[in-house]
Amino acid sequence: MRLFVGIFITVVFSFAILGCGVEARQTDRALFDNKPETVRTVGLRQSIDPLSVAIDAERWTVMMDNAQSALYLKHSNLSEDDLVRIDLALRAGVRDLLELRDALCLASEKPMETCVEIVVPDWALRPPNKMTSLVEYEVRVQWLGEAANRLSQIGCDAGREVSDDQYLCAIE
Numbered sequence: 001m002r003l004f005v006g007i008f009i010t011v012v013f014s015f016a017i018l019g020c021g022v023e024a025r026q027t028d029r030a031l032f033d034n035k036p037e038t039v040r041t042v043g044l045r046q047s048i049d050p051l052s053v054a055i056d057a058e059r060w061t062v063m064m065d066n067a068q069s070a071l072y073l074k075h076s077n078l079s080e081d082d083l084v085r086i087d088l089a090l091r092a093g094v095r096d097l098l099e100l101r102d103a104l105c106l107a108s109e110k111p112m113e114t115c116v117e118i119v120v121p122d123w124a125l126r127p128p129n130k131m132t133s134l135v136e137y138e139v140r141v142q143w144l145g146e147a148a149n150r151l152s153q154i155g156c157d158a159g160r161e162v163s164d165d166q167y168l169c170a171i172e
Contacts, residue, residue: 081130083130083132083134083137084128084130086134086137086141087128087132087137088128090124090137090140090141090144091124091128093148094120094124094144096148097118097144097147097148097151098118098120100148100151100152100155101114101116101118101151103155104151104154104155104158107158109154109155109158110154113150113151113154114151114154118147121140121143123140152169155169156168156169
């Protein structure tokens with residue numbers, strides 16, 4: 001009987017201790033529930049290793065590149081349709097625009113002009129569709145040209161300074 005009572009008390013105390021630990025962790029999480037993602041994540045971890053975060057971010061980039069390469073094994077040519085080609089080129093242009101802006105900003109090339117927010121149009125965030133008109137694509141091409149023109153000029157000027165090649169960014 002004493003053995004049974006002893007086991008019973010041990011089990012009850014064990015659950016009580018485990019329950020308090022879970023409640024404490026839940027309370028910690030509750031403190032960060034209404035905070036921005038950065039605060040919520042940082043607040044729950046004791047220390048963050050920048051190298052680990054960088055590796056994780058780069059890992060996702062590699063995984064997405066691999067997934068896209070794998071997709072092209074099955075679908076080597078997504079479409080011969082000119083409108084689809086335009087759509088894909090515009091989306092790639094938006095991604096390139098953001099990458100160019102980031103590279104120029106990090107290189108401190110005219111930071112007042114390059115370290116600025118680019119408001120990406122809604123169409124670039126939505127999946128492609130075959131219902132977009134050629135007129136709408138023309139408007140999108142004009143937006144991309146206006147958004148990319150100055151940043152491209154700054155990047156090419158930076159390259160010309162070190163290469164002495166006046167035709168560095170020339171397009172035939």
